[in-house]
Amino acid sequence: MNTILDIKNIVKNYANHLALDDVSITVPKGMIFGLLGPNGAGKTSLIRIVNQITAPDSGKVFFDGEPLSERHIYEIGYLPEERGLYKKMKVGDLLLYLARLKGLSKSEAMDKLKEWFIKFDIKNWWDKPVEDLSKGMQQKIQFVATVLHQPKLIILDEPFSGFDPINANIIKDEILKLREQGSTIIFSTHRMESVEELCDHVALINKSKKVLDGSKAELKEQFKENSFHIEFDGKLESKEGVYQIEKVMNTEGNHYSGTVKLAEGVSVNDLIRAIIDQVELKALHENIPTMNDIFIKAVNQA
Amino acid sequence: MKNILLIIQREYLTRVKKKSFIILTLLVPLLMMGMWAGIIWAAMSGTDEKHISVIDESGFFVNKIGNGEMYSFEYIDTDLTEAKKAFPESGKDALVFIPADIMENPKSVQIFAERGVPLELKSKVEGAIEREIESIKLTEAGITRSVLEDAKLNVSSETISLNDGNEKKSSSTAATIIGFACAFLIYISVFIYGAQVMRGVMEEKTSRIVEVIISSVKPFQLMIGKIVGVALVGLTQFTLWIVLTLALFSIGGQVVGSKLQDMPDVSAVQSANLPPEVAAQMQQNQPDIGADVLPDIINAASTLPIATIIISFLFYFLGGYLLYSSLFGAVGSAVDGETDTQQFILPITIPIIAAFIIAQFVMRDPNGPLAFWASMVPFTSPIIMMVRIPFGVPIWQIALSIALLIGGFIFTTWLAARIYRIGILMYGKKVTWKELSKWVFYKG
Numbered sequence A: 001m002n003t004i005l006d007i008k009n010i011v012k013n014y015a016n017h018l019a020l021d022d023v024s025i026t027v028p029k030g031m032i033f034g035l036l037g038p039n040g041a042g043k044t045s046l047i048r049i050v051n052q053i054t055a056p057d058s059g060k061v062f063f064d065g066e067p068l069s070e071r072h073i074y075e076i077g078y079l080p081e082e083r084g085l086y087k088k089m090k091v092g093d094l095l096l097y098l099a100r101l102k103g104l105s106k107s108e109a110m111d112k113l114k115e116w117f118i119k120f121d122i123k124n125w126w127d128k129p130v131e132d133l134s135k136g137m138q139q140k141i142q143f144v145a146t147v148l149h150q151p152k153l154i155i156l157d158e159p160f161s162g163f164d165p166i167n168a169n170i171i172k173d174e175i176l177k178l179r180e181q182g183s184t185i186i187f188s189t190h191r192m193e194s195v196e197e198l199c200d201h202v203a204l205i206n207k208s209k210k211v212l213d214g215s216k217a218e219l220k221e222q223f224k225e226n227s228f229h230i231e232f233d234g235k236l237e238s239k240e241g242v243y244q245i246e247k248v249m250n251t252e253g254n255h256y257s258g259t260v261k262l263a264e265g266v267s268v269n270d271l272i273r274a275i276i277d278q279v280e281l282k283a284l285h286e287n288i289p290t291m292n293d294i295f296i297k298a299v300n301q302a
Numbered sequence B: 001m002k003n004i005l006l007i008i009q010r011e012y013l014t015r016v017k018k019k020s021f022i023i024l025t026l027l028v029p030l031l032m033m034g035m036w037a038g039i040i041w042a043a044m045s046g047t048d049e050k051h052i053s054v055i056d057e058s059g060f061f062v063n064k065i066g067n068g069e070m071y072s073f074e075y076i077d078t079d080l081t082e083a084k085k086a087f088p089e090s091g092k093d094a095l096v097f098i099p100a101d102i103m104e105n106p107k108s109v110q111i112f113a114e115r116g117v118p119l120e121l122k123s124k125v126e127g128a129i130e131r132e133i134e135s136i137k138l139t140e141a142g143i144t145r146s147v148l149e150d151a152k153l154n155v156s157s158e159t160i161s162l163n164d165g166n167e168k169k170s171s172s173t174a175a176t177i178i179g180f181a182c183a184f185l186i187y188i189s190v191f192i193y194g195a196q197v198m199r200g201v202m203e204e205k206t207s208r209i210v211e212v213i214i215s216s217v218k219p220f221q222l223m224i225g226k227i228v229g230v231a232l233v234g235l236t237q238f239t240l241w242i243v244l245t246l247a248l249f250s251i252g253g254q255v256v257g258s259k260l261q262d263m264p265d266v267s268a269v270q271s272a273n274l275p276p277e278v279a280a281q282m283q284q285n286q287p288d289i290g291a292d293v294l295p296d297i298i299n300a301a302s303t304l305p306i307a308t309i310i311i312s313f314l315f316y317f318l319g320g321y322l323l324y325s326s327l328f329g330a331v332g333s334a335v336d337g338e339t340d341t342q343q344f345i346l347p348i349t350i351p352i353i354a355a356f357i358i359a360q361f362v363m364r365d366p367n368g369p370l371a372f373w374a375s376m377v378p379f380t381s382p383i384i385m386m387v388r389i390p391f392g393v394p395i396w397q398i399a400l401s402i403a404l405l406i407g408g409f410i411f412t413t414w415l416a417a418r419i420y421r422i423g424i425l426m427y428g429k430k431v432t433w434k435e436l437s438k439w440v441f442y443k444g
Helices: A043-050 A070-075 A091-101 A106-119 A135-147 A165-180 A192-198 A216-223 A268-276 A291-301 B002-016 B019-045 B080-090 B119-140 B145-151 B172-206 B219-262 B266-272 B276-285 B289-303 B306-334 B338-364 B369-374 B381-391 B395-423 B433-440
Strands: A003-013 A018-028 A032-036 A058-063 A076-079 A153-157 A184-188 A201-206 A209-215 A227-233 A243-252 A255-262 A280-286 B050-056 B071-076 B094-098 B110-113 B159-163 B166-170
Touching: A003 A043, A003 A184, A018 A032, A018 A043, A018 A058, A018 A184, A018 A201, A032 A043, A032 A165, A032 A192, A043 A153, A043 A184, A070 A076, A076 A135, A091 A106, A091 A135, A091 B002, A135 A153, A135 A165, A165 A184, A165 A192, A184 A192, A192 A291, A201 A216, A201 A291, A209 A216, A209 A291, A216 A291, A227 A243, A227 A268, A243 A268, A255 A268, A268 A280, B002 B219, B019 B219, B050 B080, B080 B094, B094 B119, B110 B119, B172 B219, B172 B306, B172 B338, B172 B381, B219 B306, B219 B395, B306 B338, B306 B381, B306 B395, B338 B369, B338 B381, B369 B381, B381 B395, B395 B433
Parallel strands: A018 A209, A032 A184, A032 A201, A076 A153, A153 A184, B050 B071, B050 B094
Antiparallel strands: A003 A018, A003 A058, A201 A209, A227 A255, A227 A280, A243 A255, B094 B110, B159 B166
């Protein structure tokens, strides 16, 4: 079975609005899966359904091939966007409590916690009340609580918010490590640079509907516009049926750079042939859309 | 189930380990002990004795106004104007003037004092004079006081409840005290522990840990775990209060007991200082009220259905607490902060307060229709039934009341859970009553 999560035709209505409208998403195993969408698109509603916090009005969810049921709670780790801790509790007691709620025995939880406390070099935090920690430190504790029971599926909602760049990198490395160990990670965020960097697969929800779904490479292929960046010396003109100059800029002396758009059915070789007849070509590469471009374009199209 | 136990454990331990819990648990028995010691001390040391001069021109009343615990009377033989002049320097607290024509003019008695005359002194003097005039007039009519005393009987009715065909001696005083004390404890604890549940829910919501928790457990489990955890905290606190208070009292009782034995007999001292005939009359006229009534109450209390009272107290405490704490929990889940709680808290507290007010009427008429209905309605029954039980309540009524209370808290818990599961995830929205009622019917 290569699918950890199979979401089929989920519909969820709240009193005065439709939060999810026939959404189907398949999450392959062992990936970092980006769940994207503007604010209020329905991401959190979907995540809550997967976590069995709420139930869908209709539709089904399969976890690792089985209909989602209560015991799968132990296989999922969830870091919500709005998150907190019991402020008066001691860090160690709190983490033990959260781990045991996820089905670990006390001794298992202890062993795993020790590893993480060594890894993050926070051994002396064990007996501190949570309220004595800085916000960033509390975020680290929350991350540990989410992944401690080594869940098959980890759902992270904006995991980097509140972290300084150094700690964000530590968390990023841990996420990559978790994927290597076989966990699947659903990663919900607005920060497109981390999507670009981390995600293998992406689904985009907008206005309660899924508007995009696919691997990062597929999406880039789908959204590229046959647009090429070129640099050259000399004077270049558009050639009907082959390419169209969209933008050209004089950078220095006889040196220019610009963007050209290829006509339908024309290969890159044809483009190069057409150009080198006119100018001295210095550089040429295809403009691959960033995830940010794709996000904006997909949201605006819908 | 394992998760509910974990939640109960956390809710219980974090509260019991709190400094405020430990301090309160120790403080209450000490306060009780302090109050008790204060009463004993006041009784033993007595209040300041007031010295009063009496001018009796009639001569009928010399040494007839008995010295009490608070007053000592001294009869002087000067005329009024002189005595009034000398009064400020005399160090006396009051001056009583009985004119010669007292028999003809009973309203002519005057009492002087530097600042106002205490009502008690006034009634004491009036009473003594009235009694004396009465006996003088009786003597004139040929009736002696002893004949009159024979005619006066101290009537104190014995209430006997006819229950299950057995005649049981009961004391309505003991029943009233015990019933009301139990009702008051339930009243207070519903507020204290209900508020703890509400604050616990609010803490989880405002700190936003709730979403993490309910990704591991069902919201209902979290709510029930909290309610049960706090109930256990309450039971622990009550048990410790009772045990510590009893321990302190038994230690304190021994100390006081040995002291009391050292004290000379108070009435013996008083009698010694008085002329023999006065002392004899005093002992005749002052039956020791306390000595008569107290053993009665204790005796009657032992005939009360103690086991029934204890078992029903525990049941109604838990039932009342469960009924209301789930509602308090629902309020905690619906609001964003303490300030928003007011509008929702009021309708919950009104029935509790109403029950407590009704309890005062029920004490007087424990088997009337108000008592019956108020002890059936689950929102008032925990308090009202506790007032009634020491007086004896038919089994079918207790059974019905218990069944209704169980039904009642199952209903409020269900209702609260419906609100709770939506409320804990609802942020930044001013919730109205209309909104709340909608949540109850939301799906999933």
